[in-house]
Amino acid sequence: MHVIEVNNLTKTYGSARGITNLSFQVEQGEIFGFIGPNGAGKSTTIRTLLGLIYPTSGNAKIFGKDCIQYGPEIKKEIGYLPSEVFYYDNMKVKDLLQYSASFYKKDCRKRIAELAGIMDLDLNKKIDDLSLGNKKKVGIVQGLLHEPKLIILDEPTSGLDPLMQQRFFDLLEAENKRGATILFSSHILSEVQRLCDRVAIIKEGKLIQLEKISTLQENNYKRFKLETKAPVSPDYFQLNGVNELKVEGTTVSFLYRGNVNAMMSKIAAIDLANILVEEPDLEEIFMHYYEKED
Amino acid sequence: MNLWIREMKAHRKSLILWCIGIVAMVGASMSKYAGLSMSGSGASMNELMADMPKSLQAVMGVGTFDLSKASGYYGAIFIYLLLMATIHAVMLGANILSKEERDKTAEFLLVRPISRSQMLTFKLLAALTQLVIFNLVMLGSSILLVNPYSHGESVNQDIMLLMVGMFLLQLLFLGIGLAIAGVSRYPKRAVSISTAILLFTFILSIAIDISGNIDWMKYLTPFKYFDAKHVMYSGGLDGRFIGLTALILVGSLILTYVGYNKRDLHV
Numbered sequence: 355m356h357v358i359e360v361n362n363l364t365k366t367y368g369s370a371r372g373i374t375n376l377s378f379q380v381e382q383g384e385i386f387g388f389i390g391p392n393g394a395g396k397s398t399t400i401r402t403l404l405g406l407i408y409p410t411s412g413n414a415k416i417f418g419k420d421c422i423q424y425g426p427e428i429k430k431e432i433g434y435l436p437s438e439v440f441y442y443d444n445m446k447v448k449d450l451l452q453y454s455a456s457f458y459k460k461d462c463r464k465r466i467a468e469l470a471g472i473m474d475l476d477l478n479k480k481i482d483d484l485s486l487g488n489k490k491k492v493g494i495v496q497g498l499l500h501e502p503k504l505i506i507l508d509e510p511t512s513g514l515d516p517l518m519q520q521r522f523f524d525l526l527e528a529e530n531k532r533g534a535t536i537l538f539s540s541h542i543l544s545e546v547q548r549l550c551d552r553v554a555i556i557k558e559g560k561l562i563q564l565e566k567i568s569t570l571q572e573n574n575y576k577r578f579k580l581e582t583k584a585p586v587s588p589d590y591f592q593l594n595g596v597n598e599l600k601v602e603g604t605t606v607s608f609l610y611r612g613n614v615n616a617m618m619s620k621i622a623a624i625d626l627a628n629i630l631v632e633e634p635d636l637e638e639i640f641m642h643y644y645e646k647e648d
Numbered sequence: 649m650n651l652w653i654r655e656m657k658a659h660r661k662s663l664i665l666w667c668i669g670i671v672a673m674v675g676a677s678m679s680k681y682a683g684l685s686m687s688g689s690g691a692s693m694n695e696l697m698a699d700m701p702k703s704l705q706a707v708m709g710v711g712t713f714d715l716s717k718a719s720g721y722y723g724a725i726f727i728y729l730l731l732m733a734t735i736h737a738v739m740l741g742a743n744i745l746s747k748e749e750r751d752k753t754a755e756f757l758l759v760r761p762i763s764r765s766q767m768l769t770f771k772l773l774a775a776l777t778q779l780v781i782f783n784l785v786m787l788g789s790s791i792l793l794v795n796p797y798s799h800g801e802s803v804n805q806d807i808m809l810l811m812v813g814m815f816l817l818q819l820l821f822l823g824i825g826l827a828i829a830g831v832s833r834y835p836k837r838a839v840s841i842s843t844a845i846l847l848f849t850f851i852l853s854i855a856i857d858i859s860g861n862i863d864w865m866k867y868l869t870p871f872k873y874f875d876a877k878h879v880m881y882s883g884g885l886d887g888r889f890i891g892l893t894a895l896i897l898v899g900s901l902i903l904t905y906v907g908y909n910k911r912d913l914h915v
Contacts, residue, residue, distance in 0.1 A: 436756075440755075457762060458761065496756075
């Protein structure tokens with residue numbers, strides 16, 4: 355079963371931001387990455403899924419039910435961590451979490467204590483007095499306290515120190531093992547690389563690529579940086595599989611995917627001063643997607 | 649229910665301050681009256697007022713009241729109590745709804761398993777509770793503070809009738825505040841827009857008193873619906889205006905529910 359099913363979802367705000375004809379599915383039990391630069395439409399998509407804003411056209415289903423029409427019902431099983439955490443200032447952490455729990459018809463006290471323990475969160479402090487990172491922890495606990503079947507995270511790691519980030523990821527992996535599906539939006543690629551099974555890349559409101567993380571990495575891009583003794587013509591490297599070719603005098607750099615032998619014999623034919631071949635990280639692969647459409 | 653409790657807690661401090669304000673306002677007014685009647689100048693006060701130009705009388709809210717009597721004096725200051733009550737109501741209505749978006753808590757609240765209509769209903773109930781408390785404090789402090797100066801004159805019935813009128817206007821302005829916050833594309837401005845409407849209608853009601861020629865405009869300003877003069881001296885609450893109030897209230901509630909359910913939240 356698809357836990358999330360987005361069909362031709364379009365949301366326009368006047369003219370500027372928004373999403374256009376977005377379609378993708380998130381399967382039961384997977385950790386799905388949702389990647390894009392700031393302003394790409396990640397939060398817009400998530401807020402539409404949660405019924406905070408309404409689609410201009412198209413629709414989205416969660417647990418097989420329309421996310422607007424059956425909003426209150428499906429939200430029983432959704433845990434959400436917003437990108438910016440703002441909560442009622444005048445409350446203590448404990449009160450806020452109890453208030454949050456009071457909307458779900460189950461006893462969450464044990465889970466709150468557990469989660470607060472894992473995230474090292476002081477329940478007796480006032481929210482007003484908390485640092486950004488600690489507010490984020492409150493966000494994490496309120497999103498997970500009712501043991502939701504679907505966890506939606508909008509840029510969840512900002513403000514968390516590396517140790518807490520690690521614990522948070524462990525927590526998510528544990529939730530995932532328990533059976534929870536996770537939609538993880540981020541512009542930080544390394545965290546997606548670590549956690550996610552599949553990833554959707556979104557740019558300017560459009561889906562650019564939907565791929566398994568493993569496939570993305572297997573695609574075997576190599577970054578080549580060459581220094582030649584004599585200037586070469588840019589056309590020399592114009593062959594299949596070459597991307598982001600930059601030639602500045604005697605320095606040449608590009609991304610290459612394809613038969614390495616073909617490339618090596620091509621390079622062997624020119625007089626080199628230096629050569630560097632490296633594995634690009636996901637970031638570079640994504641930058642490539644981001645820029646391709648410009 | 650949890651939402652109702654949350655709202656009551658969130659507004660507790662402000663409601664207490666308002667209640668202190670009510671007692672202070674009624675108390676201060678009546679102690680002024682005590683000064684007036686003690687010196688026996690109540691009657692001369694009436695003469696002084698009668699000598700003033702009509703426009704000045706209108707601005708001071710006196711007009712036809714007999715200031716030598718506690719009831720008349722209370723009737724004359726009632727417009728200010730009414731202004732207090734309606735400011736409280738309109739701000740409460742606009743605030744209770746728009747604050748979720750202003751403080752960015754709408755995202756927290758509406759990802760819970762409740763519909764927007766359910767949320768509105770609980771907020772409405774919390775606001776109503778506060779209006780009732782406000783009104784009861786006003787009623788109680790008026791009865792307790794006016795009676796000592798009444799010299800046997802029966803004032804309680806007038807006060808109670810005025811309070812019913814006040815409650816109707818509280819409801820009406822609560823509805824207007826809610827509707828503005830519910831429909832507005834800019835929730836941050838809801839409070840200022842609704843107070844502006846309130847002040848405009850208040851000034852209009854004074855303008856009607858001053859001019860004397862634009863009496864038909866009284867339908868436009870709720871402050872004229874249950875005018876203390878009419879309530880006390882010519883037959884209580886006017887049925888037409890009760891109907892009009894109910895109509896505006898129902899209209900604003902429909903607007904609130906429909907508007908709030910239809911629009912995107914500012915998050």
